[in-house]
Amino acid sequence: MSRAAGSSSGAALAVGAALGLGAAAAAALAVALLSGQKGNKAQPLTKEAWKEAHDEGGRIVDFAGILEQIRMGGCHPDVREEVWPYLLRLVSPSSTAEQRSTLKADLARRYSDLLQRCQDLETSLDSAVVRTGSSVAVAENAGVGRSVPAHLAQFAEAQRIIVLDAIRTDLLQPDAASESSHRTNGAMNGLVPSADRRGGGPWLGRVAEETLMNATHLSPASRKAAARLIHLLSAYAVHDPETGYCQGMSDLAAPFLTIFEDDSMAFWCFERLLQRTSKNFRHDETGMREQLRGLARVLEQADPVVFHHLRQIGAGECFFAYRMVIVQLRRELPMAQAVTLWEILWADEYWQRLGSWTPPSLSWPSSGSWGSFDKNLSSLGGREDYQAAGSAPELLLFFIAAVALRQRRRLIDDCRDQDDTLRLFNSLRVDLWGSLRTARGLQRSLAAQYQPSSSVY
Template structure:
């Protein structure tokens, strides 16, 4: 037979312990050498694959970009995360799920208070109910103070001239002391939309607004290491909890003279109302219940906060504007050192579209602003620190691009000023913004909870960082490196290029690339 000519015959094929075992006749040493040879070839092929994959990471092609994106956290999964007394079973798994897939829109109103530190990750139902009642009462007292300030203040008699002497006025609503080219970048965060015809529009005849007169000597809360264990794989720098930050803010605010706060409040109040009227309606499709609000209810809320010139708006947008006014006014009283600056309404709008109770929206905003408040400091120390981090990331990742920026005297990365101040709100769509912010909040929640070593097991081993958004901003610039190098010959052109990113970005690709940058450079940046 033909098989006999091959000089080897399969003598026995049997199944032993679930594995096929084969004996060959008349194979001898040839079979042994063949097995070794094939094994060596397979090993070399595997090594080559690893080398290629590793080299790709240098080009900002994160392995996450090649995998199927996880689904967002759903209601059923969310409910299964809790014990019978309402405590989270596994906060690490919860935060990782949010980080890698986001949150389903239907449960965001339940999840966000955990991410923003309103509720502790280890809290029970009973504790959260108690905290909820307390927060509602505190918000009610803040709104009462707002009404008292409004009654006591002479809006038409407020003098603001002294607030702008020796300063440069910018149309983002903040007093500025910066060079011309930097001012131009900062002006790009100004509120877009229809201008109000209110005769009391505060110095906005030429798109110029003055927001606040504040003491720039704001005390920073000292940070220290949360965990002294030197064996921790990813050391986490301690930052104050939301509760600690709130206490610090309240102490600062209470030190200020109440008459000075009342005077500032009347200024902030006017600009808040203007910004609220001009807020866009991008949120409407994501909040059906608020979109269906009746005209009567909308008008009632508008009158309660003293809103003017709103009848040209849809009822839902009037209602939205009234809620913006109520929450932002309360925040200026709560944190009078920061007060109000244009751009804050951009950060609050997504929150009130998700949180339907004003007191819940307010405290979520407080949690958000515990990190973002430094974006609105008059001395801009917080902004400068963040721009410096973006610059360093770009320098470490792409020396060629950084050298080009140096040649244009743009290495300070002021062209991403708008992205930093309003946290990508203008560059991403409404839905993309929420996904990006949730990933950022998940990292911040992990750090608050002291999660470090266990988080190191996450894919790509990217540790939680307070600066995830800055890595994403750097990634967006790196994605445009070719255009910037070949076409940009001035700071103005780079600013234009960055502003043109609006609506063109993929939030998951940004996060993929941001995590890749965290893996590679977090030890140099932190």
Template sequence: MEFFMKKASTAELDAFYPVREECRVEVPKTRFRLRAGKTLSARRWHAAFSEDGHLDIASVLRRIQRGGIHPAIKGVVWEFLLGCFDPSSTFDERNDLRQQRREMYVRLKAECNKMVPVIGSGKFITTPLVTDDGDPIDGAPNGARHDVSDKKVIQWKLFLHQIGLDVVRTDRTLVFYESETNQAKLWEILSVYAWMDNDIGYVQGMNDICSPIVILIENHADAFWCFERAMRKLRENFRCTSTSMGVQSQLATLSQVIRTIDPKLHQHLEELDGGEYLFAFRMLMVLFRREFSFVDSLYLWEVRMKLDLYFHPDWFQLMWAMEYNPNIFSSYETSSAGTTPPNASDKELKAFGKFERNNVKTGYTEQHGALSVFLVASVLETKNKQLLKNAKGLDDVVNILGDITGNLDARKACNEALKIHKKYLKLHLQNVKS
């Protein structure tokens, strides 16, 4: 594996996620490279487990931050980074838990299949099944009739064709989605999730979060629960009401960060009526899936996973690794927030991602100060001069930031985000004390 990585470091990693021939021109080249001795390889991953299955998560996080995750093991590593499994569990305990979850998914899918038989058939739909009042549409594959007073069923059925329309547009440049079976897998997982999470249901953009997981994890049930864990971290991004939107709190934090580290730029944006930073909505909503290639977006996500997107798998892993918190598993299983001792020792802190470690050390507890916010801040800082000189209105801001699509270096952006994070914490604490 190490020898292979040396050869692959100069080859296109997109070979792991082949692009349709007719789409090659529009797909940006990946900037991420496998780096022998730094990228987490299969050999290093397996060596991180004890004989009975305990995972040395600290060593894994360090290597992910240095060089990302090799595509051959990306899916199984993500399950740990997203909190599907406790690193301190054994092989047997994880096998038992995986089997329980698979059985639970079978039950959820069966519930959905009774209402809409297309679920689990390897097919999917793109046309409405019911009217807004719940009346079946002639010719639609509705399955068993239901009580029109059951608003949950009606709302869920209304989601299904929109999910189908979004699935058709998801990562359409990839060979993987030339297969109707693979498209149906994405549709099925999103549909079952929308049934289970009645509070959020389905919101456009969730398909962009789910797609890499569907590609990386073959088993439908395992992919579903990995997505469910990802949504536990991201679901508030998709909660929208008549008076607020899901990422509004993050936009407010972004405003605070730029006001603190670059007051001149913040003042300029306010004068352009952009002080609410709505132009950054999409970046935060779907974690840069549109700004980076598939491979780079996955790398970015992995860093974020460690700290607590066209289709580039390596951005995804980087973000979550940097935000990794060892309390993540217990908090997911109990649906309550994990806590970190304020007097955590240096040894205990090693189990945290670098970004989260800085928060713990400084006592910074801002709930919405995620790495993604500081990544947007880093993008704004790289465009500082251009924004100050050329942006005469919000359309100019959008156009200037639009130029970054496919042109950002994930590793550099993460490094800059960490620098801004550190600078912000220092200035923030100074302001609090004063």
């Protein structure tokens, strides 16, 4: 170790000791915080490097090397549309170009089937409303009439929330070339009313049509983007009715529609992301509590002083990080940086588990009616347990811990109750690369000694 490095580490450890940290925790914190102060971000995966990684048949030759580059520097925007299906395990790195073409056709067919099921459900809902005299357009929280079948009421309520969230979601404005590639003819600035479709375009429900038509604050491009988002989220609610649609999903879905021109690929990549994060959307919130407990353990072991302070002010359950966990830092980072973080997290997790994945099956379950898909028999090869019980947390939780520890002084000096921590973290603008370096320092220092059974409350 150089004299300068040794001096810096010694000073950091001295500070840690003065603040009341144990030797191990002080060392971990010193390593992590010093890691966040130095070094430049790595270079992203480029179009040239991605092209060179394939053999003549289209297989990736050194996928571990590709993952290593992405987990350190992310991807150049030019390659995301091609790379993300691999990172999300929708496509196998050993697949040929011909196999991927077959898979893509199947994915498009399945997505079209899901939108057709949405249209069939809306038709059934309209018939049920007419038959029973129930009203769909009732008070905002009242749902539909009790005499309407439960699965149709569920569909109607999901549609209402999806449409409201879609017109409020911040989507990147497509450039002229992108906009022209999605341009269609018809009313509503390119959105064709369902009465005029007759099989000639994707379903867009009555509620969505009326809402978009009246959303005069939206530009034509924004209306098209909102319609695509409604398609995607409605299809997911039908595909996975056990989870359905939950608020926050629109924030996760929007980036896929800015990156993928092909809506079916955007949908199935989003579906793979939801396989990783669906536990966060459980109605009983057990998944979120598990995540927040994991974060609390990291903070407790990395910086007992900060964590003790959080417990003293009633913030030991880390609810200040709720939004960061559920939408994966989507609100705390600009979209361009958020998607870079996502691909780094995906590549890191994949790199850690190389050799343990089975490519998705091309044998699809039957369509059937609402609810016929078994959540545990996903049409893309089955859901995966992305984190074994009792294992060290994934990089995301270390990243969020790093964000918190980089606010160490403000947490201790300025936060006197849980509301103060919520205000602090709701107004943060996160330093992506500095926080990532700190997170990796924490991961290296704490992963080996992580104690999942430690009591943090």
